[in-house]
Amino acid sequence: MSAQTAPFAVLTDIAQRSRSMAAGLPEQQEAVELWNGIGFVLAGERYVAPMGEITEILHVPRFTHIPGVKTFLLGAANVRGRLLPLVDLAGFFDIPRSSRSQRERRVLVVEQGDIFSGLVVDNVLGMQYFATDSFRAAPGGVPESVRPFVTGEYERNEEVWKVFSAVDLVDDERFLDVAQW
Numbered sequence: 001m002s003a004q005t006a007p008f009a010v011l012t013d014i015a016q017r018s019r020s021m022a023a024g025l026p027e028q029q030e031a032v033e034l035w036n037g038i039g040f041v042l043a044g045e046r047y048v049a050p051m052g053e054i055t056e057i058l059h060v061p062r063f064t065h066i067p068g069v070k071t072f073l074l075g076a077a078n079v080r081g082r083l084l085p086l087v088d089l090a091g092f093f094d095i096p097r098s099s100r101s102q103r104e105r106r107v108l109v110v111e112q113g114d115i116f117s118g119l120v121v122d123n124v125l126g127m128q129y130f131a132t133d134s135f136r137a138a139p140g141g142v143p144e145s146v147r148p149f150v151t152g153e154y155e156r157n158e159e160v161w162k163v164f165s166a167v168d169l170v171d172d173e174r175f176l177d178v179a180q181w
Contacts, residue, residue: 034129035154037053039125041098041121042121043122047121050165053167056109058118061107072088097122110167
């Protein structure tokens with residue numbers, strides 16, 4: 001063997017041994033693209049709001065009732081020096097609240113342009129991740145009043161999560177029209 005081929009032969013031998021040892025290593029799998037959002041419960045159903053639409057999650061703060069407004073507007077709370085209107089989402093949609101206790105209720109804070117509002121829901125289930133290929137654009141079983149704000153649904157582990165658009169909600173005239181008269 002000449003001196004020039006010896007290094008090449010050594011490298012070839014190393015490559016062959018590496019391939020034979022790699023037989024038991026796990027296969028490289030394709031990464032699954034994920035979509036994420038904040039999961040919450042409303043009237044016993046699972047919803048998820050896209051990340052970026054919810055700026056904060058709070059326990060229901062102490063609030064002051066406001067006279068002359070529709071019943072779905074619970075009142076206003078002082079949150080770090082800002083007045084946060086609290087909207088009972090089940091009341092707004094005129095759907096029954098789930099039997100969860102008052103202590104489990106949470107506020108999803110939405111800040112969209114000039115709108116700063118708190119949506120009171122039955123419970124928050126934290127950040128949720130879904131494979132993007134599990135999305136369906138035609139959700140089923142959505143109450144008629146909620147349907148304009150549901151953009152689709154994801155399925156994971158035989159659970160269906162309806163995608164709720166808080167941005168579409170705060171853009172709706174009915175949401176902004178809180179005066180009782």
